[in-house]
Amino acid sequence: MNRLAVADVYRDAGFGRSVTRGQRPAILVVDFSYGFTDATYPTATDADGAIDATAKLLTCARRKGVPIAFTTISYEAAHIDSLPWLRKSVGLTALKSGSRLVEIDGRLQRDDREPIVVKLGASAFFGTNVPTLLASWRADTLIVTGATTSGCVRATVVDAVQSGYDVLVPEECVADRATAPHEANLFDIRQKYADVIPLSETLEYLESLEAREK
Amino acid sequence: MNRLAVADVYRDAGFGRSVTRGQRPAILVVDFSYGFTDATYPTATDADGAIDATAKLLTCARRKGVPIAFTTISYEAAHIDSLPWLRKSVGLTALKSGSRLVEIDGRLQRDDREPIVVKLGASAFFGTNVPTLLASWRADTLIVTGATTSGCVRATVVDAVQSGYDVLVPEECVADRATAPHEANLFDIRQKYADVIPLSETLEYLESLEAREK
Amino acid sequence: MNRLAVADVYRDAGFGRSVTRGQRPAILVVDFSYGFTDATYPTATDADGAIDATAKLLTCARRKGVPIAFTTISYEAAHIDSLPWLRKSVGLTALKSGSRLVEIDGRLQRDDREPIVVKLGASAFFGTNVPTLLASWRADTLIVTGATTSGCVRATVVDAVQSGYDVLVPEECVADRATAPHEANLFDIRQKYADVIPLSETLEYLESLEAREK
Amino acid sequence: MNRLAVADVYRDAGFGRSVTRGQRPAILVVDFSYGFTDATYPTATDADGAIDATAKLLTCARRKGVPIAFTTISYEAAHIDSLPWLRKSVGLTALKSGSRLVEIDGRLQRDDREPIVVKLGASAFFGTNVPTLLASWRADTLIVTGATTSGCVRATVVDAVQSGYDVLVPEECVADRATAPHEANLFDIRQKYADVIPLSETLEYLESLEAREK
Numbered sequence: 032m033n034r035l036a037v038a039d040v041y042r043d044a045g046f047g048r049s050v051t052r053g054q055r056p057a058i059l060v061v062d063f064s065y066g067f068t069d070a071t072y073p074t075a076t077d078a079d080g081a082i083d084a085t086a087k088l089l090t091c092a093r094r095k096g097v098p099i100a101f102t103t104i105s106y107e108a109a110h111i112d113s114l115p116w117l118r119k120s121v122g123l124t125a126l127k128s129g130s131r132l133v134e135i136d137g138r139l140q141r142d143d144r145e146p147i148v149v150k151l152g153a154s155a156f157f158g159t160n161v162p163t164l165l166a167s168w169r170a171d172t173l174i175v176t177g178a179t180t181s182g183c184v185r186a187t188v189v190d191a192v193q194s195g196y197d198v199l200v201p202e203e204c205v206a207d208r209a210t211a212p213h214e215a216n217l218f219d220i221r222q223k224y225a226d227v228i229p230l231s232e233t234l235e236y237l238e239s240l241e242a243r244e245k
Numbered sequence: 246m247n248r249l250a251v252a253d254v255y256r257d258a259g260f261g262r263s264v265t266r267g268q269r270p271a272i273l274v275v276d277f278s279y280g281f282t283d284a285t286y287p288t289a290t291d292a293d294g295a296i297d298a299t300a301k302l303l304t305c306a307r308r309k310g311v312p313i314a315f316t317t318i319s320y321e322a323a324h325i326d327s328l329p330w331l332r333k334s335v336g337l338t339a340l341k342s343g344s345r346l347v348e349i350d351g352r353l354q355r356d357d358r359e360p361i362v363v364k365l366g367a368s369a370f371f372g373t374n375v376p377t378l379l380a381s382w383r384a385d386t387l388i389v390t391g392a393t394t395s396g397c398v399r400a401t402v403v404d405a406v407q408s409g410y411d412v413l414v415p416e417e418c419v420a421d422r423a424t425a426p427h428e429a430n431l432f433d434i435r436q437k438y439a440d441v442i443p444l445s446e447t448l449e450y451l452e453s454l455e456a457r458e459k
Numbered sequence: 460m461n462r463l464a465v466a467d468v469y470r471d472a473g474f475g476r477s478v479t480r481g482q483r484p485a486i487l488v489v490d491f492s493y494g495f496t497d498a499t500y501p502t503a504t505d506a507d508g509a510i511d512a513t514a515k516l517l518t519c520a521r522r523k524g525v526p527i528a529f530t531t532i533s534y535e536a537a538h539i540d541s542l543p544w545l546r547k548s549v550g551l552t553a554l555k556s557g558s559r560l561v562e563i564d565g566r567l568q569r570d571d572r573e574p575i576v577v578k579l580g581a582s583a584f585f586g587t588n589v590p591t592l593l594a595s596w597r598a599d600t601l602i603v604t605g606a607t608t609s610g611c612v613r614a615t616v617v618d619a620v621q622s623g624y625d626v627l628v629p630e631e632c633v634a635d636r637a638t639a640p641h642e643a644n645l646f647d648i649r650q651k652y653a654d655v656i657p658l659s660e661t662l663e664y665l666e667s668l669e670a671r672e673k
Numbered sequence: 674m675n676r677l678a679v680a681d682v683y684r685d686a687g688f689g690r691s692v693t694r695g696q697r698p699a700i701l702v703v704d705f706s707y708g709f710t711d712a713t714y715p716t717a718t719d720a721d722g723a724i725d726a727t728a729k730l731l732t733c734a735r736r737k738g739v740p741i742a743f744t745t746i747s748y749e750a751a752h753i754d755s756l757p758w759l760r761k762s763v764g765l766t767a768l769k770s771g772s773r774l775v776e777i778d779g780r781l782q783r784d785d786r787e788p789i790v791v792k793l794g795a796s797a798f799f800g801t802n803v804p805t806l807l808a809s810w811r812a813d814t815l816i817v818t819g820a821t822t823s824g825c826v827r828a829t830v831v832d833a834v835q836s837g838y839d840v841l842v843p844e845e846c847v848a849d850r851a852t853a854p855h856e857a858n859l860f861d862i863r864q865k866y867a868d869v870i871p872l873s874e875t876l877e878y879l880e881s882l883e884a885r886e887k
Contacts, residue, residue, distance in 0.1 A: 037423040043287045044422065045336015050329065053597075073257045100751075109742075109788035110802075113809040115264065116406045120437050122259015146751035149791075151802050152407030153437075158802040160752075160793050162590060166623030167755040169481075171597050181433050186403050192330045193366030193400075195594030208258065209251040215429030219395050223334050223367075267811075314537075323528075323574035324588075327595040360537035363577075365588050374538075374579050374586040376804060380837030381541040383695075385811050409808030465851040471715045472850065473764015478757065501685045543692065544834045548865050550687015580835030581865075609861050614831050620758045621794030621828075636686065637679040643857030647823050651762050651795075 046222040050197040052236050053171030055243075057098045057164075059155050060085060061177025061187050063139060064103040066125065066132030068178065068206075074122055074132070076178050081206035082138050084230050085176045088204060089139060091234050096243040098168045099145045102155045102177070102187075105133040110151055153183045156190035165196065172197045174233060175225070176204035181212035188224050198225035201233040260436040264411040266450050267385030269457075271312045271378075273369050274299060275391025275401050277353060278317040280339065280346030282392065282420075288336050288346070290392050290420045296352050298417035298444050299390045303353060305448050310457040312382045313359045316369045316391070316401075319347040324365055367397045370404035379410065386411045388447060389439070390418035395426035402438050412439035415447040474650040478625040480664050481599030483671075485526045485592075487583050488513060489605030489615050491567060492531040494553065494560030496606065496634075502550050502560070504606050509634035510566050512658050513604045516632060517567060519662050524671040526596045527573045530583045530605070530615075533561040538579055581614035590622060600625045602661060603653070604632035609640035616652050626653035629661040688864040692839040694878050695813030697885075699740045699806075701797050702727060703819025703829050705781060706745040708767065708774030710820065710848075716764050716774070718820050723848035724780050726872050727818045730846060731781060733876050738885040740810045741787045744797045744819070744829075747775040752793055795828035804836060814839045816875060817867070818846035823854035830866045840867035843875040 041047055063085065068078040092099055105128045111117055117124050126132050135141050148159050155161050165173065173196040177184050184205050191198045200220060207213035221227045255261055277299065282292040306313055319342045325331055331338050340346050349355050362373050369375050379387065387410040391398050398419050405412045414434060421427035435441045469475055491513065496506040520527055533556045539545055545552050554560050563569050576587050583589050593601065601624040605612050612633050619626045628648060635641035649655045683689055705727065710720040734741055747770045753759055759766050768774050777783050790801050797803050807815065815838040819826050826847050833840045842862060849855035863869045 037425060040422050043336075045287065045339070046334050048333055048335050050333050073259065098755075107788055108786050109806075112786065113409075113740075113806065115409055115411045115809060116438075118411070119262055119264050119406060119439070120260050121262050122257075125259070144750050144754065146749055151805060153403055154407065157404070157407045158800070158805055160800040163621065163623045163793060163800055164751075164755065166590075166594065167757060168623075169597070169599050182437060185433075186400075186407075189367055189400050189403075190371070192333060193368065193371045193591065195327075195329055195591040195596075197329045197332070208254050211251060212429065212433060215426065216433070219399075219426060219430070223396060224330075225333070312541075321574055322572050323592075326572065327526075327592065329595060358536050358540065360535055365591060372586070372588040372591055377579060377586055377835065377837045378537075378541065380808065381543060382837075383811070383813050407805065409805040409810075465853060468850050471764075473715065473767075474762050476761055476763050478761050501687065541837075543837055543839045544866075546839070547690055547692050547834060547867070548688050549690050550685075553687075581831055582835065585832070585835045610865060613861075614828075614835075617795055617828050617831075618799070620761060621796065621799045623755075623757055625757045625760070636682050639679060640857065640861060643854065644861070647827075647854060647858070651824060652758075653761070 041222050050226050053197055054240065055170050056172040056174055057168050057170040058088065058092050058174045059187060060099065060101045060139065061155055061175060061183045062102055062104060063136045063177050064133050065136060068136045072125065072132060074125055076206045076208045078178055078206040081176070081178065081204050082136055084201065084203035086139055088176065088201060088230065088233060091237050095237050095240055097237060100148055100161065100164055101135050101141060101145060102148045102150050103133045103135060104151065105149045106151065114151060116152060153186035154190045155187040156194060162194060170196065172199065174199045174201065176201060178206045180205045180207040181216040185216045185220060188220050192224045199233060200225050200227045201230045202227050203230045255436050264440050267411055268454065269384050270386040270388055271382050271384040272302065272306050272388045273401060274313065274315045274353065275369055275389060275397045276316055276318060277350045277391050278347050279350060282350045286339065286346060288339055290422045292392050292420035295392065295418050295420035296350055298415065300353055302390065302415060302418060302444065302447060305451050309451050309454055311451060314362055314375065314378055315349050315355060315359060316362045316364050317347045317349060318365065319363045320365065328365060330366060367400035368404045369401040370408060376408060384410065386413065388413045388415065390415060392420045394419045394421040395430040399430045399434060402434050406438045413447060414439050414441045415444045416441050417444045469650050478654050481625055482668065483598050484600040484602055485596050485598040486516065486520050486602045487615060488527065488529045488567065489583055489603060489611045490530055490532060491564045491605050492561050493564060496564045500553065500560060502553055504634045504636045506606050506634035509604070509606065509632050510564055512629065512631035514567055516604065516629060516658065516661060519665050523665050523668055525665060528576055528589065528592055529563050529569060529573060530576045530578050531561045531563060532579065533577045534579065542579060544580060581611045582618045583615040584618035584622060593624065598624065600627065602627045602629065604629060606634045608633045608635040609644040613644045613648060616648050620652045627661060628653050628655045629658045630655050631658045683864050692868050695839055696882065697812050698814040698816055699810050699812040700730065700734050700816045701829060702741065702743045702781065703797055703817060703825045704744055704746060705778050705819050706775050707778060710778045714767065714774060716767055718848045718850045720820050720848035723818070723820065723846050724778055726843065726845035728781055730818065730843060730872065730875060733879050737879050737882055739879060742790055742803065742806055743777050743783060743787060744790045744792050745775045745777060746793065747791045748793065756793060758794060795825045796832045797829040798832035798836060807838065812838065814841065816841045816843065818843060820848045822847045822849040823858040827858045827862060830862050834866045841875060842867050842869045843872040844869050845872045
């Protein structure tokens, strides 16, 4: 089946519609810790462009009072001893609590009032307080950025829409280790779970909102 | 980056290891309802081969006392009115409670003691009693079959390994609407979340277990 | 320690404050199925007063467009075979799928667009789509009624506030099998999790809202 | 209704049965941080006896290779700003990340390989990795100790049995701020969710198991 035919199949199945942009967005920055953004670590991606684009997004969001949360994967000895995911993806055991790899990349200029959510799995929603934060913030729309597109971003986007939120992915703000999985996952996300849109459109959306106090 | 180079990147990042096969597997059959298996519906895939392969797997599992659960997506009016996922993937609103589309495909010869789990989202674990069933069954390993590879199977596999289970995907037992997403998602699954193995190897594994009473 | 002293301890520990009444409440009616409301069943309570009070609440809510969900406990053979909760509370196995015991009490005049959520455990949030419904409804406040106060209502209230919602319990709208557990649990709820208020105050709150379309 | 009559009602409703003791227990120590165990803090209880009893239990568990996890409530500024639970139970905002109040009580001699789970709510299972830890440990039975009986212990026990585990509460190992709620909640727990048993019986159960490697 060629690419055109695939698009037809998905359109006939009723995928790929556009999502609503709500009045109360929140932003989740997934795993932009040094273990994923500093290319000297084997677990990392080339994320410089996505970090810059996310920094722009966050600057705008802070000005408008849009709440922001960061996730980081961070393992204790007890996790490394027992989690099946770390037997499959053993490289992730490098993400040790207290190490530089689990710190949020400084270029994002995280404010102390922006929570860091520690997660052990792929999705930012799984076994974390992200669902409670979003409900507490009365969020209706979630903007997801981070790394990797084919891993934790994908898993987070799926959970976000399952959880009842409209989801936006600014394309310049997500990064991956290799092009093919990056593109394949953006295809799935765009068809089934979220709108993949330019950063510029995301900024326009945030600018269109009334500023609110957090 | 060519395919070889991608494999190198993933190997260096520490992905793609093999998972443990435990003593107490369980089987999840994801969305093999007519809405996904009968090609007369626009939401469906060509799943005949995967249905046949899954039927073989289930026959073996029943003989060995391995517990089996089925999922189905099934919507009430209240869901169609309100869920953001159904605004993005509007075709899924065809999966109405009480319709033939939400019934498990008869070729799988479901037994009355094998639970059907209704889900509203992509993952079999999300907002369902699957986590409780697996804990109640004292399962250690999960075998996932069903449709679609790039949708509900992928989401279920990610949640299964995040939940603490070793996960196996018999390759002949999963189906999708198009080849490219099917293959791209098997690549991701194989690298990061589960072992994608032949049906024959899955059957050998089940045969190697002592039969147990459910 | 006498009752006054207990109140002092809780006040010093910083409990018992009042919760915010939001602009977008939703209502959860917990387990007002015949198995809990028809006193001919051993699992039931004397719920007539609480049913009447809840019916009044729902009439008002429907007029104002406040969304309503019902829960029911309903077991298949597979659950009865395996769930630890049903070994501890074996009487609940009477709540069989398809039986009258799992039907919502007709006096509540449920509308077809008001979802029924099947649950296997005590909390309406546990292993169900309630979290997704509340997020999809953009709810900020949850009003909980139902049975039993010391069982499923208590568990639901705890999960509701943990999930990020402000919670109200109209006192006339909850019922239990015996007075002592009913009162003890209302004490805990009032101190730590929700405002326990008169039905009249709940109705005034709903009346004060602008009517909305669901 | 007098106490005898209440017992009759519960027996007729089919509550109060005994739970299975499995081959793979795990232990959850709920909120035995200084904020709950050092009586100089207003949030604390008189937990000295329960700490001593829990220390005995943990010594035995470590010898037998039974896995142990600790929970602590610990808030960042972002949580204090936004969580509805902290508006109702404002005293808990004293449990600030990095303060002594959130450290596990030293008398329990926690080992570095025993995970500390940070939670924001009442239940150890809610928004945490406890479900994944228990599945990863292939646990079948959960022993719950800690504080307070009427708060986080109760909420944890309810979630444990809902999650598919058999649950034991050694009576000497749980503590509360006041006698009446302590007893009322032990009554509910004993009737509906777990076996409340003497520490001595819990120790005999652990001693009866074969030692295992963690």
